[in-house]
Amino acid sequence: DFFEKTDIHIHVPAGAIPKDGPSAGVTMFVALTSLLTNKPVRNDVAMTGEITLRGLVLPVGGIKEKVLAGMRAGIRTIILPKKNEKDLEEIPEHIRNQMNFKYIQRMDEAIELALKHTEPLSAEREVVSVPVS
Known part of the structure; x- marks a missing residue:
């Protein structure tokens, strides 16, 4: 019901942190x-x-730098667009x-790989905000 009645738009404006x-x-x-x-999201993946608006995953730049940063942070599993494999x-x-x-081509694949396959968080541990940095 929530998903049928709610549109979500996220805008990340320019600010102190360059993007x-x-x-x-x-x-x-x-x-x-x-x-x-x-x-919860798995804590061992990046x-x-x-x-796209239809949930397709497109390639991005800076893969080498992102993989090396993940390695330095102790991450050993990285979810990447299929078109970035090369x-x-x-x-x-x-x-x-x-x-x-x-490697993923659609967002349903990302969700399957990234979310923990456990019971939902209990009410006392429920996340109420997601910091963006």
Whole structure:
């Protein structure tokens, strides 16, 4: 009922933190889905990708830098747009071998990979806001 009666529009204006491109689309959609379904996001994955209004996942830039940042942060599973698979050739093989890459073409695939498959959060642990940085 909520989803049929509610439209959600997220606008991320320019501010103190510079942003370049739409690569946080997948991450913001997963975070919003987590909030609305009360299902937590896995804390061992990172993700990137642009999304269309129809839920298709488009390629983004800066894959090498994003993978290396994830590696430094201890992340070993990264969800990437399928069309960015070729960009992994820029990453040294010894680093690629330590990582687990999941390729997606649609947002339903991202949700399946990123959300924990457990019971929803209890009311006392319910997330009421999602910080955007």
